[in-house]
Amino acid sequence: MQVKEASIFDHMGNKIITDDREIAIIAKMEDPKIAILGNVVSDEECEALIGLSKDRMNRSKIGSRHEVNDMRTSSSTFLPENEVTARIEKRMAQIMNVPVTHGEGMHILNYQQGQEYKAHYDYFRAKTRVVNNPRISTLVLYLNDVEEGGETYFPHMNLSVSPHKGMGVYFEYFYSDPEINERTLHGGSPVTAGEKWAATMWVRRKQYR
Protein backbone atom coordinates (compact mmCIF):
# COMPACT_ATOMS: atom_id res chain seq x y z
CA MET A 1 0.00 0.00 0.00
CA GLN A 2 1.27 3.44 -0.88
CA VAL A 3 1.28 5.62 2.23
CA LYS A 4 1.16 9.33 1.58
CA GLU A 5 4.09 11.10 3.13
CA ALA A 6 3.34 13.73 5.73
CA SER A 7 3.84 17.44 5.09
CA ILE A 8 4.77 19.96 7.77
CA PHE A 9 2.61 22.49 5.98
CA ASP A 10 -0.66 20.95 7.16
CA HIS A 11 -2.90 24.01 7.00
CA MET A 12 -6.51 23.27 6.09
CA GLY A 13 -8.94 25.59 4.37
CA ASN A 14 -8.31 28.74 2.41
CA LYS A 15 -6.24 30.74 4.84
CA ILE A 16 -3.52 30.58 7.47
CA ILE A 17 -4.15 32.62 10.61
CA THR A 18 -0.88 33.80 12.15
CA ASP A 19 -0.51 36.03 15.21
CA ASP A 20 -0.65 39.23 13.19
CA ARG A 21 -1.97 38.48 9.69
CA GLU A 22 -4.31 36.27 7.68
CA ILE A 23 -2.45 34.64 4.83
CA ALA A 24 -4.39 33.49 1.76
CA ILE A 25 -3.76 30.02 0.34
CA ILE A 26 -4.12 30.64 -3.39
CA ALA A 27 -3.12 27.20 -4.69
CA LYS A 28 -1.37 24.08 -3.50
CA MET A 29 -0.13 20.78 -4.83
CA GLU A 30 1.15 17.61 -3.21
CA ASP A 31 4.24 15.40 -3.49
CA PRO A 32 6.05 17.68 -3.10
CA LYS A 33 3.85 20.15 -1.30
CA ILE A 34 4.05 23.51 -3.06
CA ALA A 35 1.76 26.32 -1.96
CA ILE A 36 1.17 29.72 -3.52
CA LEU A 37 0.34 32.26 -0.82
CA GLY A 38 -1.22 35.71 -0.89
CA ASN A 39 -1.22 38.61 1.56
CA VAL A 40 1.94 37.36 3.29
CA VAL A 41 3.47 40.81 3.78
CA SER A 42 2.04 44.32 3.45
CA ASP A 43 3.23 46.89 0.91
CA GLU A 44 4.85 48.83 3.77
CA GLU A 45 6.72 45.71 4.92
CA CYS A 46 7.94 45.02 1.37
CA GLU A 47 9.21 48.57 1.08
CA ALA A 48 10.85 48.42 4.51
CA LEU A 49 12.71 45.20 3.62
CA ILE A 50 13.93 46.67 0.33
CA GLY A 51 14.99 49.86 2.13
CA LEU A 52 16.95 47.89 4.73
CA SER A 53 18.71 45.90 1.99
CA LYS A 54 19.54 48.52 -0.61
CA ASP A 55 22.98 49.44 0.72
CA ARG A 56 23.92 45.90 1.72
CA MET A 57 23.56 43.99 -1.55
CA ASN A 58 26.50 41.85 -2.63
CA ARG A 59 26.92 39.68 -5.68
CA SER A 60 25.38 36.35 -4.64
CA LYS A 61 27.66 33.50 -3.64
CA ILE A 62 26.70 29.87 -3.86
CA GLY A 63 28.01 26.54 -2.71
CA SER A 64 30.32 25.65 0.13
CA ARG A 65 33.26 27.52 -1.42
CA HIS A 66 31.14 30.67 -1.72
CA GLU A 67 32.22 31.42 -5.23
CA VAL A 68 30.67 33.97 -7.51
CA ASN A 69 29.10 31.84 -10.21
CA ASP A 70 26.94 32.26 -13.31
CA MET A 71 24.33 30.07 -11.61
CA ARG A 72 23.16 33.08 -9.68
CA THR A 73 23.71 36.51 -11.15
CA SER A 74 21.53 38.35 -8.63
CA SER A 75 22.78 40.26 -5.58
CA SER A 76 21.82 39.28 -2.06
CA THR A 77 22.22 39.87 1.65
CA PHE A 78 21.20 38.32 4.95
CA LEU A 79 19.38 41.03 6.90
CA PRO A 80 20.38 41.54 10.52
CA GLU A 81 17.63 41.15 13.08
CA ASN A 82 15.49 44.21 13.78
CA GLU A 83 11.84 44.88 14.62
CA VAL A 84 10.62 44.46 11.03
CA THR A 85 12.63 41.36 10.17
CA ALA A 86 11.76 39.73 13.52
CA ARG A 87 8.04 40.30 12.96
CA ILE A 88 8.14 38.92 9.40
CA GLU A 89 10.38 35.97 10.28
CA LYS A 90 8.02 35.02 13.09
CA ARG A 91 5.11 35.11 10.63
CA MET A 92 7.07 33.10 8.05
CA ALA A 93 7.86 30.48 10.71
CA GLN A 94 4.18 30.21 11.63
CA ILE A 95 3.27 29.75 7.96
CA MET A 96 5.99 27.11 7.60
CA ASN A 97 4.90 25.52 10.88
CA VAL A 98 8.42 25.44 12.36
CA PRO A 99 10.14 27.23 15.28
CA VAL A 100 11.68 30.51 14.13
CA THR A 101 15.08 29.35 15.46
CA HIS A 102 15.16 26.70 12.71
CA GLY A 103 15.22 29.43 10.06
CA GLU A 104 18.49 30.71 8.61
CA GLY A 105 17.29 34.31 8.77
CA MET A 106 15.92 36.50 6.05
CA HIS A 107 17.85 36.44 2.80
CA ILE A 108 17.06 39.28 0.39
CA LEU A 109 17.63 38.89 -3.34
CA ASN A 110 17.72 41.57 -6.02
CA TYR A 111 17.64 40.72 -9.73
CA GLN A 112 18.31 43.47 -12.24
CA GLN A 113 17.16 43.10 -15.82
CA GLY A 114 18.81 40.01 -17.35
CA GLN A 115 19.70 38.48 -13.99
CA GLU A 116 18.52 35.04 -12.93
CA TYR A 117 19.05 32.12 -10.58
CA LYS A 118 19.40 28.94 -12.62
CA ALA A 119 17.58 25.76 -11.58
CA HIS A 120 18.92 24.35 -8.30
CA TYR A 121 17.97 22.45 -5.17
CA ASP A 122 17.80 24.30 -1.88
CA TYR A 123 18.81 21.19 0.06
CA PHE A 124 22.42 20.12 0.47
CA ARG A 125 23.41 17.12 -1.56
CA ALA A 126 26.52 16.01 0.26
CA LYS A 127 27.75 12.75 -1.20
CA THR A 128 30.62 12.22 1.18
CA ARG A 129 29.20 13.09 4.59
CA VAL A 130 25.79 13.04 6.21
CA VAL A 131 24.26 16.44 6.63
CA ASN A 132 23.71 16.91 10.33
CA ASN A 133 21.16 19.67 10.14
CA PRO A 134 19.61 19.59 6.68
CA ARG A 135 17.42 22.20 5.08
CA ILE A 136 13.82 21.00 4.88
CA SER A 137 11.72 23.81 3.43
CA THR A 138 11.76 27.22 1.73
CA LEU A 139 9.47 30.23 1.62
CA VAL A 140 10.16 32.83 -1.06
CA LEU A 141 8.34 36.16 -0.80
CA TYR A 142 8.02 38.67 -3.61
CA LEU A 143 8.66 42.22 -2.49
CA ASN A 144 7.74 44.08 -5.66
CA ASP A 145 5.74 43.72 -8.86
CA VAL A 146 8.06 42.69 -11.65
CA GLU A 147 7.30 44.23 -15.01
CA GLU A 148 8.25 41.10 -16.95
CA GLY A 149 9.91 37.77 -16.15
CA GLY A 150 11.35 36.74 -12.80
CA GLU A 151 9.02 33.78 -12.25
CA THR A 152 10.00 31.06 -9.81
CA TYR A 153 9.88 27.95 -11.99
CA PHE A 154 9.84 24.25 -11.14
CA PRO A 155 10.91 22.45 -14.34
CA HIS A 156 9.95 18.95 -13.14
CA MET A 157 6.49 20.16 -12.13
CA ASN A 158 5.82 22.29 -15.23
CA LEU A 159 5.00 25.05 -12.79
CA SER A 160 5.94 28.68 -12.86
CA VAL A 161 4.92 31.19 -10.20
CA SER A 162 4.73 34.84 -11.21
CA PRO A 163 6.17 37.35 -8.76
CA HIS A 164 3.55 39.69 -7.25
CA LYS A 165 4.24 42.07 -4.40
CA GLY A 166 3.30 40.57 -1.02
CA MET A 167 2.78 37.03 -2.34
CA GLY A 168 4.96 33.99 -1.87
CA VAL A 169 5.68 30.39 -2.72
CA TYR A 170 6.33 27.66 -0.16
CA PHE A 171 7.89 24.25 -0.86
CA GLU A 172 9.46 21.42 1.15
CA TYR A 173 11.94 18.65 0.46
CA PHE A 174 12.41 16.37 3.46
CA TYR A 175 10.54 13.40 2.00
CA SER A 176 11.98 9.94 2.47
CA ASP A 177 11.40 9.35 -1.24
CA PRO A 178 14.30 11.17 -2.92
CA GLU A 179 12.37 11.40 -6.18
CA ILE A 180 9.83 13.66 -4.53
CA ASN A 181 12.58 15.92 -3.19
CA GLU A 182 14.17 16.11 -6.63
CA ARG A 183 10.93 17.51 -8.04
CA THR A 184 11.60 20.69 -6.03
CA LEU A 185 14.30 21.67 -8.52
CA HIS A 186 13.57 25.36 -9.12
CA GLY A 187 15.05 28.62 -10.30
CA GLY A 188 14.35 32.30 -10.74
CA SER A 189 13.75 33.08 -14.43
CA PRO A 190 15.61 36.01 -15.92
CA VAL A 191 13.98 39.35 -15.28
CA THR A 192 13.26 40.68 -18.77
CA ALA A 193 11.92 44.12 -17.78
CA GLY A 194 12.15 46.02 -14.51
CA GLU A 195 13.79 44.49 -11.45
CA LYS A 196 12.85 41.87 -8.87
CA TRP A 197 13.15 41.90 -5.10
CA ALA A 198 12.53 38.71 -3.13
CA ALA A 199 13.03 37.46 0.43
CA THR A 200 13.87 33.82 1.10
CA MET A 201 13.72 31.90 4.33
CA TRP A 202 15.42 28.48 4.33
CA VAL A 203 14.50 26.26 7.26
CA ARG A 204 16.58 23.54 8.94
CA ARG A 205 15.36 20.34 10.58
CA LYS A 206 16.90 21.32 13.92
CA GLN A 207 17.63 24.56 15.69
CA TYR A 208 20.05 26.70 13.71
CA ARG A 209 20.23 29.99 15.60
Ligand SMILES: O=C(O)CCC(=O)C(=O)O
Ligand atom coordinates in the same frame (compact mmCIF):
# COMPACT_ATOMS: atom_id res chain seq x y z
O1 LIG B 1 14.04 34.25 -6.90
C1 LIG B 1 13.36 33.23 -6.93
O2 LIG B 1 12.26 33.20 -7.47
C2 LIG B 1 13.87 31.96 -6.33
C3 LIG B 1 14.86 32.18 -5.20
C4 LIG B 1 15.46 30.90 -4.73
O3 LIG B 1 15.35 29.88 -5.33
C5 LIG B 1 16.22 30.87 -3.47
O4 LIG B 1 16.41 31.94 -2.85
O5 LIG B 1 16.65 29.78 -3.06
Ligand SMILES: [Fe+2]
Ligand atom coordinates in the same frame (compact mmCIF):
# COMPACT_ATOMS: atom_id res chain seq x y z
FE1 LIG C 1 16.15 28.19 -4.20
